[in-house]
Amino acid sequence: MFRHVRTKPLVVLWAAMAAAWGIAVGSQGSDEPPAITANEAIRRLRDGNTRYVLGKSIHPDSGAARRRATSEHGQHPFATVLGCSDSRVPVELLFDQGIGDLFVVRVAGNVCNLDEAGSIEYGTDHLGTPLLVVLGHTQCGAVTAVATGAELHGNIAPLAGSIRPAVAKAQETHPELRGADLIPAAIEANVWQAIEDLLRRSPLVSSRVREEKLKIVGAIYDLESGRVKWLGEHPRQKSLLGDRSAPSQEGSPKKPVQPGKHPAAPQHGES
Numbered sequence: 001m002f003r004h005v006r007t008k009p010l011v012v013l014w015a016a017m018a019a020a021w022g023i024a025v026g027s028q029g030s031d032e033p034p035a036i037t038a039n040e041a042i043r044r045l046r047d048g049n050t051r052y053v054l055g056k057s058i059h060p061d062s063g064a065a066r067r068r069a070t071s072e073h074g075q076h077p078f079a080t081v082l083g084c085s086d087s088r089v090p091v092e093l094l095f096d097q098g099i100g101d102l103f104v105v106r107v108a109g110n111v112c113n114l115d116e117a118g119s120i121e122y123g124t125d126h127l128g129t130p131l132l133v134v135l136g137h138t139q140c141g142a143v144t145a146v147a148t149g150a151e152l153h154g155n156i157a158p159l160a161g162s163i164r165p166a167v168a169k170a171q172e173t174h175p176e177l178r179g180a181d182l183i184p185a186a187i188e189a190n191v192w193q194a195i196e197d198l199l200r201r202s203p204l205v206s207s208r209v210r211e212e213k214l215k216i217v218g219a220i221y222d223l224e225s226g227r228v229k230w231l232g233e234h235p236r237q238k239s240l241l242g243d244r245s246a247p248s249q250e251g252s253p254k255k256p257v258q259p260g261k262h263p264a265a266p267q268h269g270e271s
Contacts, residue, residue, distance in 0.1 A: 035076065035078065036078055036130065037130060038130040038131040038214070038215035039215075040078075041078045041079045041129075041130055041131040042131060042215075042217065042230075044078065044079075044097075045079060045095045045097075045133065045228075046228075046230070047096075048095040048096035048097055049094060049095055049096065049226075049227065049228045051096045052093065052094050052095070052096045052226055053225065053226045053227050057093070057096045058096060059096065059098065060096070060097065060098045060101070061097070061098025061099050061100060061101055062098040062099060066098060066099045066100065067099060069100075070099055070100040075100045075103070075127065076100065076127070077100060077101055077102050077103040077123065077127060077129055078101060078102075078129060078130070078131070079101075079102055079103070079129050079130075079131040079132070079133060080102070080103040080104075080105070080120055080123035080124050080127075080129045080131070080132045080133070081095075081102055081103070081104045081105070081132070081133045081135055082105045082106075082107075082110055082112060082116060082120060082132065082133070082134045082135065082194060082198075083104065083105070083106050083110055083135040083137075083221075084106065084107070084108060084109060084110045084135070084136065084137055084140060084142070085106045085107055085108045086108075086137060086140065086141065088137075088223050089135070089137050089221055089223075091104045091106070091135065092104070094221060094226060094228065095228075103122075103123035103127055103129055105119040105120055105123070107159075108141075108142045108156070108159060109140065109142030109143060109159065109160070109162070109163050109190065110134060110135060110136055110137075110140075110190070110191070110194055111142075111159060111162040111163060111190075111193075111194055111197070112134075112162070112194040112195075112197045112198040112201065113162060113197070113201075114201070116198075117197075117198055117201045117202045117205070120132060120198060120202070120205060121202055121204050121205060124205060124208060124214050125204055125205070125208060129214075130213065130214060130215060131214070131215050131216075131217070132205075132214060132215070132216045132217075133216075133217055133218075133219050134191050134194045134195050134198075134216065134217070134218050134219070135191075135218075135219050135220070135221055135228070136187050136188065136190055136191040136218070136219070136220045136221070137187070137220060137221040137222070137223060138184070138187065138220065138221070138222050138223050138224070139183075139223050140183075140187050140190070142156075142159070142160065142163060143163055143166070143167070143183060143186050143187050143190050144180075144183050145160060146160050146163045146164055146167045146186070147167050147170075147179065147180075147182050147183050147186045148179050148180065148183075162193070162197065163186075163190055163193070165193055166186055166189040166190035166192070166193035167182070167186045167189070167190075169189045169192075169193070170182055170185040170186040170188075170189040173185065173189070187220060188218075188220060188231070191218040191219070191220065191231060192218060192234055192235075195216055195218060195234045195237075195240075196234070196236075196240055198216075199216075199234075199237075199240045199241060200240070206241055209237070209241060210241055215233070216233060216234065216237075217230065217231065217232055217233055218230075218231035218232070218233075218234065219231055
C-alpha cells in the first residue's frame with residue numbers, strides 16, 4: 001500500500017509536524033535519557049494534585065518567560081497524559097502544571113485508537129517522556145452511555161465500540177451490578193482497556209516499556225473532590241507485553257480479543 005509513496009514529502013511532513021509541536025527534528029530522540037525518572041514524574045503529579053485539592057495551586061511555568069522559553073527552545077514535557085475530553089477534567093490544572101510540562105492527548109472516553117496511539121508515541125518516544133498516565137474520571141459520559149445502553153448517534157457510536165469490551169469485563173467481574181451501579185467499575189475497566197489497546201497497537205510503546213524507558217500507570221480523577229486515585233501499572237502488563245494480537249475493536253475485520261476478567265488492581269492509595 002505504501003510502495004508508491006515518495007520519501008521526500010514524508011520528510012517534509014514530519015519536519016512540519018515537529019516544528020508545529022515545538023521541537024526540532026533530531027534534537028531529542030527515543031534514546032536520550034529523560035530529565036527525571038518515572039517515579040519522580042509521578043511524585044510531581046501527586047504533589048500538584050494535592051495542592052489543587054487543597055486550593056493551594058501555585059500555577060507554575062505559566063508566565064511570559066515560560067512561553068518565550070518553550071517557543072525558543074522547544075518542549076520538554078516530563079509526562080504524557082491520555083485523558084478524556086470532558087470539560088470538567090482540566091489536566092494541567094488538576095495536576096497544577098504549566099506550559100510545556102505535560103504532553104496531553106484528550107479524547108472522549110480516554111480511548112486509545114490509531115490517532116491516540118500515534119500521539120502517545122510522539123510524546124513518549126520522540127519527546128522522551130518517562131511516564132504515561134491514562135486518566136479516567138468519575139461520571140464519564142462515554143462510559144455511562146455504553147454501560148446503560150443509551151442510544152448513540154453519528155460518530156459517537158463507533159467510538160463507543162472501544163469502550164464496550166471494558167463494560168463487558170466489568171460486568172463479568174461484577175455480575176451483581178447493572179446499569180448505573182456498574183458505571184464506577186466500568187470506568188476503571190476502561191482505563192485498563194485503553195492501556196491494553198495501546199500496548200497491542202503500538203510495538204514502539206511496548207518496546208519502551210520492556211526496556212524500562214517508559215512507565216504506564218492508570219488513574220481516575222474524581223470530579224467532585226478533585227482528587228486523583230492512582231491505580232498503578234496494568235495488573236496484566238507482563239502478559240500484555242508478550243501479546244501481539246490486535247486491539248479489540250467493534251466492527252474490526254480481525255477477530256476481537258475476548259473479554260477477560262481483570263485481577264484486582266494493586267492498591268496505591270490516593271495522592
